[in-house]
Amino acid sequence: MPSAAAPVVDIRDLSTVFGKGSEAFAVHQGLNLSVLPGEIVALVGGSGTGKTVLLRQMLGLLHPARGSVTVLGRPAEDMGGEGAAGRVGMLFQHGALYSAFNVLENVAFALNELGTLPRDVVRDAAMVKLRMVGLKPEHATRMPADLSGGMIKRVALARALIMDPPLLLLDEPTAGLDPNGADEFCALVRELHAALGLTMVMVTHDLDTLFALATRVAVLADKRVIVADTPAQVVQYEHPFIRQFFRGERGLRAMAPAHAVKER
Ligand SMILES: Nc1ncnc2c1ncn2[C@@H]1O[C@H](COP(=O)(O)OP(=O)(O)OP(=O)(O)O)[C@@H](O)[C@H]1O
Numbered sequence: 001m002p003s004a005a006a007p008v009v010d011i012r013d014l015s016t017v018f019g020k021g022s023e024a025f026a027v028h029q030g031l032n033l034s035v036l037p038g039e040i041v042a043l044v045g046g047s048g049t050g051k052t053v054l055l056r057q058m059l060g061l062l063h064p065a066r067g068s069v070t071v072l073g074r075p076a077e078d079m080g081g082e083g084a085a086g087r088v089g090m091l092f093q094h095g096a097l098y099s100a101f102n103v104l105e106n107v108a109f110a111l112n113e114l115g116t117l118p119r120d121v122v123r124d125a126a127m128v129k130l131r132m133v134g135l136k137p138e139h140a141t142r143m144p145a146d147l148s149g150g151m152i153k154r155v156a157l158a159r160a161l162i163m164d165p166p167l168l169l170l171d172e173p174t175a176g177l178d179p180n181g182a183d184e185f186c187a188l189v190r191e192l193h194a195a196l197g198l199t200m201v202m203v204t205h206d207l208d209t210l211f212a213l214a215t216r217v218a219v220l221a222d223k224r225v226i227v228a229d230t231p232a233q234v235v236q237y238e239h240p241f242i243r244q245f246f247r248g249e250r251g252l253r254a255m256a257p258a259h260a261v262k263e264r
């Protein structure tokens with residue numbers, strides 16, 4: 001959809017290369033993607049196609065071998081990873097809470113690292129975020145080992161949002177949750193998206209999550225984004241990955257009836 005708004009994420013002609021000399025291999029080559037304010041872009045692609053690496057590029061954790069990754073008008077690498085928290089929140093693929101820290105300490109982590117705010121201010125800010133993700137004050141002192149999978153995702157989400165970033169990256173947010181837990185998490189993400197006016201990029205292989213949340217779908221294949229369009233358009237696109245992903249048995253079930261396409 002054409003829009004005059006400046007993109008929140010603008011990736012141009014990106015190449016990402018790992019290894020050196022004869023060992024070098026490109027994960028991305030000539031990859032383009034832009035994400036407009038308020039969008040929820042679902043990033044899909046086969047395992048190992050570089051979805052997580054692309055999110056790490058947006059966080060400024062990797063230097064592009066070629067091309068540019070611009071986030072909120074500045075080169076992503078200028079954010080220097082650590083300083084990114086105020087601009088970009090990230091929910092990591094494996095939930096990854098610090099196991100030695102309790103819930104509140106996990107949520108408050110980035111604010112504590114800043115070292116500029118009094119303890120009680122940090123605590124209050126973290127409590128607000130906990131409530132925002134549907135957790136109760138009594139959960140604040142629990143340890144990660146004592147949380148359900150759904151609660152871990154909520155704590156990780158609160159932690160990603162602690163500095164009110166306008167851009168939120170989610171890597172497989174519903175992986176490992178049961179269908180009920182996944183639905184609840186999607187409802188929460190949708191609420192926060194509306195309430196906070198967030199822009200989101202979400203990697204997912206879960207079609208229910210994709211259709212519940214995505215305003216646009218970007219497909220990573222052949223080292224680049226082969227198509228980025230509405231879910232209804234993307235499912236029609238001719239490519240072996242899309243055929244298998246969306247029009248395999250799982251895909252047809254998740255799409256029915258809203259996005260169903262006729263299989264010949
Ligand atoms: N720091 C690194 N050094 C070398 N190779 C890496 C590094 N990070 C990722 N890779 C490689 O880049 C490729 C893409 O990895 P990535 O984790 O982005 O895949 P993915 O699309 O997220 O897959 P999955 O769906 O399994 O999570 C893989 O071949 C991986 O081994």
Ligand SMILES: [Mg+2]
Pocket residue numbers: 051052053093171
């Ligand atoms: Mg990954």
